[in-house]
Amino acid sequence: MKFKLEVTDPKSKARAGMLTTAHGEIETPIFMPVGTAGSVKAVHQRELSDDIHAQIILGNTYHLYLRPGLDVLEKAGGLHKFNGWGKPILTDSGGYQVFSLANNRKLTEEGAIFKSHIDGSKHVFSPEGVMDIQRIIGADIIMAFDECPPYPCDYEYARKSMELTHRWLQRCIDRFDSTKGKYGYEQTLFPIVQGSVFKDLRKQSAEFVASCERDGNAIGGLSVGEPAEMMYEMTEMVTDILPKDKPRYLMGVGTPANILEAIALGVDMFDCVMPTRNARNGMLFTSEGIINIRNEKWKEDFSPIDPYINSYVSTFYSKAYLRHLVISKEILAAQIASIHNLSFYLWLVGQAREQIKIGKYADWKNLMVEKVSRRL
Amino acid sequence: MKFKLEVTDPKSKARAGMLTTAHGEIETPIFMPVGTAGSVKAVHQRELSDDIHAQIILGNTYHLYLRPGLDVLEKAGGLHKFNGWGKPILTDSGGYQVFSLANNRKLTEEGAIFKSHIDGSKHVFSPEGVMDIQRIIGADIIMAFDECPPYPCDYEYARKSMELTHRWLQRCIDRFDSTKGKYGYEQTLFPIVQGSVFKDLRKQSAEFVASCERDGNAIGGLSVGEPAEMMYEMTEMVTDILPKDKPRYLMGVGTPANILEAIALGVDMFDCVMPTRNARNGMLFTSEGIINIRNEKWKEDFSPIDPYINSYVSTFYSKAYLRHLVISKEILAAQIASIHNLSFYLWLVGQAREQIKIGKYADWKNLMVEKVSRRL
Ligand SMILES: [Zn+2]
Numbered sequence: 001m002k003f004k005l006e007v008t009d010p011k012s013k014a015r016a017g018m019l020t021t022a023h024g025e026i027e028t029p030i031f032m033p034v035g036t037a038g039s040v041k042a043v044h045q046r047e048l049s050d051d052i053h054a055q056i057i058l059g060n061t062y063h064l065y066l067r068p069g070l071d072v073l074e075k076a077g078g079l080h081k082f083n084g085w086g087k088p089i090l091t092d093s094g095g096y097q098v099f100s101l102a103n104n105r106k107l108t109e110e111g112a113i114f115k116s117h118i119d120g121s122k123h124v125f126s127p128e129g130v131m132d133i134q135r136i137i138g139a140d141i142i143m144a145f146d147e148c149p150p151y152p153c154d155y156e157y158a159r160k161s162m163e164l165t166h167r168w169l170q171r172c173i174d175r176f177d178s179t180k181g182k183y184g185y186e187q188t189l190f191p192i193v194q195g196s197v198f199k200d201l202r203k204q205s206a207e208f209v210a211s212c213e214r215d216g217n218a219i220g221g222l223s224v225g226e227p228a229e230m231m232y233e234m235t236e237m238v239t240d241i242l243p244k245d246k247p248r249y250l251m252g253v254g255t256p257a258n259i260l261e262a263i264a265l266g267v268d269m270f271d272c273v274m275p276t277r278n279a280r281n282g283m284l285f286t287s288e289g290i291i292n293i294r295n296e297k298w299k300e301d302f303s304p305i306d307p308y309i310n311s312y313v314s315t316f317y318s319k320a321y322l323r324h325l326v327i328s329k330e331i332l333a334a335q336i337a338s339i340h341n342l343s344f345y346l347w348l349v350g351q352a353r354e355q356i357k358i359g360k361y362a363d364w365k366n367l368m369v370e371k372v373s374r375r376l
Numbered sequence: 377m378k379f380k381l382e383v384t385d386p387k388s389k390a391r392a393g394m395l396t397t398a399h400g401e402i403e404t405p406i407f408m409p410v411g412t413a414g415s416v417k418a419v420h421q422r423e424l425s426d427d428i429h430a431q432i433i434l435g436n437t438y439h440l441y442l443r444p445g446l447d448v449l450e451k452a453g454g455l456h457k458f459n460g461w462g463k464p465i466l467t468d469s470g471g472y473q474v475f476s477l478a479n480n481r482k483l484t485e486e487g488a489i490f491k492s493h494i495d496g497s498k499h500v501f502s503p504e505g506v507m508d509i510q511r512i513i514g515a516d517i518i519m520a521f522d523e524c525p526p527y528p529c530d531y532e533y534a535r536k537s538m539e540l541t542h543r544w545l546q547r548c549i550d551r552f553d554s555t556k557g558k559y560g561y562e563q564t565l566f567p568i569v570q571g572s573v574f575k576d577l578r579k580q581s582a583e584f585v586a587s588c589e590r591d592g593n594a595i596g597g598l599s600v601g602e603p604a605e606m607m608y609e610m611t612e613m614v615t616d617i618l619p620k621d622k623p624r625y626l627m628g629v630g631t632p633a634n635i636l637e638a639i640a641l642g643v644d645m646f647d648c649v650m651p652t653r654n655a656r657n658g659m660l661f662t663s664e665g666i667i668n669i670r671n672e673k674w675k676e677d678f679s680p681i682d683p684y685i686n687s688y689v690s691t692f693y694s695k696a697y698l699r700h701l702v703i704s705k706e707i708l709a710a711q712i713a714s715i716h717n718l719s720f721y722l723w724l725v726g727q728a729r730e731q732i733k734i735g736k737y738a739d740w741k742n743l744m745v746e747k748v749s750r751r752l
């Protein structure tokens with residue numbers, strides 16, 4: 001994998017770059033739609049590329065491992081062949097989902113023992129095992145197995161968790177570097193910075209991760225309930241340490257404003273379930289602000305959902321029609337809102353990239369953060 | 377509205393024709409996807425036209441009247457403008473849904489008093505009111521208000537119900553002919569033949585309906601639980617009486633085999649929720665037979681859903697991937713299966729039309745009925 005840093009904004013730390021993978025190029029900053037079980041919920045693969053203009057999507061190792069399972073994925077020739085998405089894919093390590101199972105998992109030095117949320121069956125995820133699983137899924141970018149501590153957590157927990165994550169990272173790297181991709185194309189491994197909201201831990205973790213000299217680096221354990229200002233502070237500390245010539249991925253972030261702020265701090269890649277999950281609840285992100293489409297005020301508004309967003313659904317369907325579908329619990333509501341929100345997110349990072357390239361990101365960002373956070 | 381009878385099959389009563397409405401032409405025999413609340417469930421309007429090749433869709437008066445309501449529909453300029461479907465639309469009269477409300481409706485000579493399934497509010501549907509409602513919805517083809525007796529029902533019930541339906545039909549016609557379309561284009565009214573499974577009633581009803589000399593005629597009260605042979609017998613009795621130069625619509629039918637058999641009896645138009653409802657349960661109609669995609673046997677079948685059906689989903693997605701989505705309860709499963717099943721239904725009536733045009737329908741039908749009824 002190659003990363004070419006193209007432009008850095010003069011008044012912020014925002015960067016525009018180009019990431020080249022075996023399944024194509026990715027223009028950064030980029031937002032990655034989440035395709036949990038090999039499907040971005042309510043969205044066809046054709047819509048992902050032609051309407052949303054997604055350049056890379058995310059898959060969840062935990063979900064894919066349980067269903068359809070590694071046998072099916074390997075026989076299909078990997079996730080790209082299985083779901084027909086020929087562009088880049090990133091998989092998480094499954095750690096986050098496993099640790100969310102609360103009473104149904106046990107953490108040891110070796111890894112995590114957990115019970116499937118589907119049938120209660122017992123499974124083990126170890127750093128080595130998770131590398132092997134992601135080799136079989138065949139993602140272009142695979143993530144290290146880490147522990148994401150909850151927020152808030154005390155300093156001692158955060159320190160021990162970070163140290164475990166570092167030991168696991170070394171095991172991930174050893175396994176990854178001694179194995180090969182299953183399907184003949186290159187995969188790459190991103191390590192993850194942890195350390196909760198403690199500056200010295202974040203610094204220590206970022207330095208350790210930087211020292212691993214991988215093709216790209218991720219920042220985990222943020223957007224888990226801490227105040228936004230704290231998230232930005234931690235992010236900036238970390239991006240100041242991570243190598244400039246490698247892409248930086250801020251995991252699980254976030255709102256449109258979060259993304260614009262984090263871009264200004266030097267982050268290149270994002271993922272979040274918010275655009276699709278909120279879409280299913282009738283919340284729309286638009287170029288003019290946030291809409292709760294269930295609201296009575298949209299009942300007779302026959303204007304398009306968002307004329308500035310270049311996707312079929314945003315300009316073809318009216319607010320009144322979408323509201324009717326949401327109220328009537330029609331499946332099409334989730335489809336329209338999901339495509340629109342994802343199109344908006346991709347439009348937003350695309351606009352950010354243009355502004356970085358013309359050296360005007362910082363000022364544009366301040367205006368846009370206000371605009372996209374407004375409730376209509 | 378104009379109907380041109382193009383060809384009649386030499387060895388059956390099958391016909392190929394062309395129906396011309398204010399919103400475009402319809403090649404018959406035709407299947408009409410059901411868009412209950414102004415949306416064909418899980419299908420985008422673009423997919424309806426470009427993938428499914430639908431030429432006309434159906435809307436349900438009962439549902440549209442309750443949600444979004446007549447105010448919204450009238451302000452939008454009718455259903456075509458509201459949902460963006462610019463091709464022909466047919467609406468039912470709402471009678472069928474109202475009479476399904478069982479304990480929440482009361483039938484009188486005047487019409488039906490019923491309670492909304494949504495909020496329990498009280499409403500009245502009368503023959504005149506239902507004409508006015510369908511004028512506001514703006515469908516190209518609107519249906520008379522009828523009572524659809526259950527199966528089985530005794531002769532006396534069926535006779536009285538048919539007589540009520542006839543009196544209501546006269547009131548529908550009087551109201552329809554003394555009013556105009558709201559949006560400047562022509563609408564047309566189809567009367568409905570009733571009479572349950574009693575030959576003399578069906579004959580009497582068909583003769584009454586024929587005598588009304590409308591642009592097209594419908595056959596109701598079938599496919600409500602009676603044996604298929606009885607449905608075919610009633611259908612044939614009725615098509616033998618209805619005028620040859622008008623389209624005939626067999627309401628709520630049916631399986632692919634039902635449709636092929638009814639085409640052979642001289643039916644031109646069909647609607648049914650089966651392709652979409654069964655899709656949502658993982659049942660696929662294909663050119664090789666019926667598939668229950670949940671079945672283990674499709675788990676590692678990476679072949680396309682149906683290579684003979686000319687829609688994106690049928691050739692792009694594999695059976696194994698669709699099975700995975702169904703098992704994982706992903707929304708995309710409903711989307712893929714619905715588009716595929718509707719594409720199959722439209723493909724089937726299109727093939728039927730081709731066979732009628734070359735005078736080989738009867739033999740082809742016998743082969744196809746067997747093929748499409750097979751369980752794979
Ligand atoms: Zn998130």
Ligand SMILES: [Zn+2]
Pocket residue numbers: 599628629630647648649650
């Ligand atoms: Zn039906």
